[in-house]
Amino acid sequence: MIRIDSVTKRYPDGTVAVDRLSLEIPDRSITVLVGPSGCGKTTTLRMINRMVEPSEGTITIDGADISRQPVNSLRRSMGYVIQNAGLFQHRTIVDNIATVPRLLGWSKDRARARARELMERVGLDASLAKRYPYQLSGGQQQRVGVARALAADPPVLLMDEPFSAVDPIVRKGLQEELLRIQDELGKTIVFVTHDIDEAIRLGTMVAVLRTGGRLAQYAPPAELLSSPADSFVEDFLGTDRGIRRLSFFTSETLELKKTPIVAVDSTAEQIASRTDPDTPYLLVTGLDGRPLGWSEPEDLVAGEIETERLLPYGRPFVHGKDSLRAALDAAVLSPTGWAVAVDGDGQVIGAVSQQTIGEAIRSAHAEGRDDAKVAG
Amino acid sequence: MTGFFDIPSDLQHSWLGLIGLHLREALLPVLAGLVAALPIAQLCARFRWLYPPVLGVTTVLYAVPSLAFFVVLIDYTGQTELTVMIPLAVYSLVVLVPAIVDGVRSVSQETLAAATAMGFGPLRRYLQVQLPIAVPAILAGLRVATVSSISLVSVGALIGNQGALGNLLADAMFYHRPVLAVNSVVTTAVLAILVDALLVLVRLVLTPWMPPGARPKRKAAARPEPAAVAGEEAAR
Numbered sequence: 001m002i003r004i005d006s007v008t009k010r011y012p013d014g015t016v017a018v019d020r021l022s023l024e025i026p027d028r029s030i031t032v033l034v035g036p037s038g039c040g041k042t043t044t045l046r047m048i049n050r051m052v053e054p055s056e057g058t059i060t061i062d063g064a065d066i067s068r069q070p071v072n073s074l075r076r077s078m079g080y081v082i083q084n085a086g087l088f089q090h091r092t093i094v095d096n097i098a099t100v101p102r103l104l105g106w107s108k109d110r111a112r113a114r115a116r117e118l119m120e121r122v123g124l125d126a127s128l129a130k131r132y133p134y135q136l137s138g139g140q141q142q143r144v145g146v147a148r149a150l151a152a153d154p155p156v157l158l159m160d161e162p163f164s165a166v167d168p169i170v171r172k173g174l175q176e177e178l179l180r181i182q183d184e185l186g187k188t189i190v191f192v193t194h195d196i197d198e199a200i201r202l203g204t205m206v207a208v209l210r211t212g213g214r215l216a217q218y219a220p221p222a223e224l225l226s227s228p229a230d231s232f233v234e235d236f237l238g239t240d241r242g243i244r245r246l247s248f249f250t251s252e253t254l255e256l257k258k259t260p261i262v263a264v265d266s267t268a269e270q271i272a273s274r275t276d277p278d279t280p281y282l283l284v285t286g287l288d289g290r291p292l293g294w295s296e297p298e299d300l301v302a303g304e305i306e307t308e309r310l311l312p313y314g315r316p317f318v319h320g321k322d323s324l325r326a327a328l329d330a331a332v333l334s335p336t337g338w339a340v341a342v343d344g345d346g347q348v349i350g351a352v353s354q355q356t357i358g359e360a361i362r363s364a365h366a367e368g369r370d371d372a373k374v375a376g
Numbered sequence: 377m378t379g380f381f382d383i384p385s386d387l388q389h390s391w392l393g394l395i396g397l398h399l400r401e402a403l404l405p406v407l408a409g410l411v412a413a414l415p416i417a418q419l420c421a422r423f424r425w426l427y428p429p430v431l432g433v434t435t436v437l438y439a440v441p442s443l444a445f446f447v448v449l450i451d452y453t454g455q456t457e458l459t460v461m462i463p464l465a466v467y468s469l470v471v472l473v474p475a476i477v478d479g480v481r482s483v484s485q486e487t488l489a490a491a492t493a494m495g496f497g498p499l500r501r502y503l504q505v506q507l508p509i510a511v512p513a514i515l516a517g518l519r520v521a522t523v524s525s526i527s528l529v530s531v532g533a534l535i536g537n538q539g540a541l542g543n544l545l546a547d548a549m550f551y552h553r554p555v556l557a558v559n560s561v562v563t564t565a566v567l568a569i570l571v572d573a574l575l576v577l578v579r580l581v582l583t584p585w586m587p588p589g590a591r592p593k594r595k596a597a598a599r600p601e602p603a604a605v606a607g608e609e610a611a612r
Contacts, residue, residue: 049493075495086490090508090585100494132585148494158493 001027002048002156002188007057009043009213017043018213020057025205027155028186030178032203034193036236040213041192045158048190049075061156076100079149079157079187084165085141087133093119093144094129100152111151118147121184123177139170146178150185157189163198175201196237200225200244208233222248226365246325249364251317254327254357256341256350261285264292268302279351281336284310289347291316294336316340319349324364328357380555384547387537391559397457398540398567402526405461409468409521416469417476418502427477438470442531450535460532460539467528468521475517479510512586515579519572526568530560541567 002025009018018040025031033041046052047059050071059066066074079100087096097115102108116129122143133141142162149157163171175198182189193199199206200221208216208224210232217229225245228234234241260279262271264286274282275297284292284305293310314333317326319341330339331354339357341350381391389397420427445463453459483506491505530542537543544560547553 051489051492072495072497075493078493080490080493082486082490082493084484084486086484086486086488088487088491088505088509090505090511090583092585103495134585134587145490 001025001062002190003060004044004047005058005060007044007047007054007059009040009047009052010055016213018047018054021209021213021215022057023207023215023218025188025190027188029204030182030189030191030202031205031207032191032193032199033207033209034196034199034203034236035209035216036211037194038211039209041194041209042160043213044209045160045190045192048156049078049080049158051075076104076152077154077156079151079154081142081145081149081157081159081162083161084138085133085145085162087141087144087148089133092130092132093124093136096133096144097147097151099148100154104152114151115147118150119144121150121181122147137170138166139174142166142170142174143177146174146181150181150187155188157187159189159191161193162191164193164195171198178202197244200247208236243325243328246328246361246364247323249324249361250320251322251324251327251341251360252320253364254319254324254341254352254360256319256352257356258350260338260351261348262300263287264305264307266300266302266305271297271300271302279338281311281338283313283338283340283348283351285348289345291340291342291348294334294338311335313340316342316346316348318342318344324357324361327352328354328361331357380559383544384551384556387543387547391563394541394544395563395567398526398529398542398564399571401457401460401529401532401538401540402464403522403571405464406468406472406518406521406525408461408465409472410518412465413469413472413476417473417480420473420477421480421506422498430473434466434470434473437466442467442528443534446535455536455538457532457538459535460529464525464528468525471517471521471524472514475513475520476510479513479517480506482513483509511582512579515575515582519575522575523568523572526571527564530564 004021004023004025006020006022007018008016008020010016021040021044023031033044035041043052047054048066050066053067088099091099094112094115097118098106098108098111101111101114106114116126119126119129124140124143124147128136128140133144136144145162149159163174166174179202191199191202203221205218206221206224207218210216216236217224217233219229222245224233225237225241225248228237228241237244257279259274259276260281261283262274262285264284271282280296281294282297282300283294284300284307286292291313292307293313295305295310299309312335314335315330317330317339321344327339327341331337331352334340337354338351339354340348341352343349383389383391383394387394416430420430440463442463445466446459449459449462453462480502487505487509488501491501496505530539530545533539533542533546537546539546541560541564544556548555548557548560
């Protein structure tokens, strides 16, 4: 565990970058430091590997005060990933990744073998090994940055806005990759970002810092969304925190209606038997069980269902796997107001109305409040 | 004894011998200048306040005519090659120091931070990260310094036949053989071009990591044209 104990960073000109900050960063999890620019998040990160020395307070790792450790060996025990990757432009990809093992005295062959292993782990093609950084895309460079940080298998990974400079689609891919790697390796990651969405997506714990380097709130992301500590945190979370919070609730609890579903080859009797005043539309499915579209029951003629005339069904959600947010999104996107639920193979297993989703949200919130009470 | 390659015997060298001498007198000072410029530039990059005064001093030294240097040096080093080479080495600093400083400073903050965070000490970081990345800028400076040095060696003719190919200019007048002057000028120019091309080749070999077409910053090119300098020197 990394323990930051009432740490202050004051510069000679009197600016206070970090103000009496205390944090306990749990092992084998992602702790995100998030806040507006000037909130001291990068300074805090850099105090952990002593690129910045605190003016007051102590930082310990597993009980050992880092200020008593030799600085270069401390740094070599921590991976560091930076915005724009900061690769060595004069070294090949494989040699970039092998940097820290080489500093630790590994032989060239062993370090390179390890580097190739890591390229695979972060999803880089082996053919890139002998290339130079300028020959790679921004996203690939960032992967090299992550591989380089992991090369000596350090227990701690410090990441300073690593994905800020890449476009949103690449960023999403890198975030997923990071979560996957974290599942496999279980590092203690401290991640700095100014992007609250990224913080909520990646963080096991999220520390929101305010300008002047003071801690505003330190909580798991779901708690941050449900009960922001003050108006600063609330503003920082943005206007749709209610919607975003739904990401943390499973769609498993949604009760699916199975009646308004007819196969494309249904008989007139089957269509008639599915008609129900509570469900003004029927969902037509293909012979493979996948959704085709919605229709009013009276427009459906057995044996002559014209699939191109059906109403679009929007985007289905995977029941039990996707969150309530995805289910709500599916319902909002559907012109009939009904969300289509599918199983892992994409076959329709039911439909659910906005109203039902609304009820599920209310009961999830109620349970959330109960949990909060228990936790409190 | 009137051919293009027939060199008067008072020079005690064949044409090829003069070329060898010329290269030695031109390149050794640049090499010495580089050896001196590296630590000076390192200090300037480390302590930013040092750079302006260093730049000022090297520029003032550059403005001292070589003849003035000779007058001072001749008491100590006599009418020797060394007397020619010392001013040339000093002149090369005015190009090399800024080239190295700019090159070292051109390394991005991210790269430096990454190196520090990975546990590079200051010296290792300078030698293994900053200097290699500065190579294109350093070589751009070396090209200017070298070409200028090759053209400047000729003034050594003023202190008793220490100007290698430049001595041919003086002999052209003594013996009324204008062809010797043509030989001197053409050979010096061709030499400069060849050495410059060689340095370009060295750059290509040393920096396979540079994107093709990317040109190193050539602030050094803003310095006076070597040919113009040679003209001024000859006029002195």
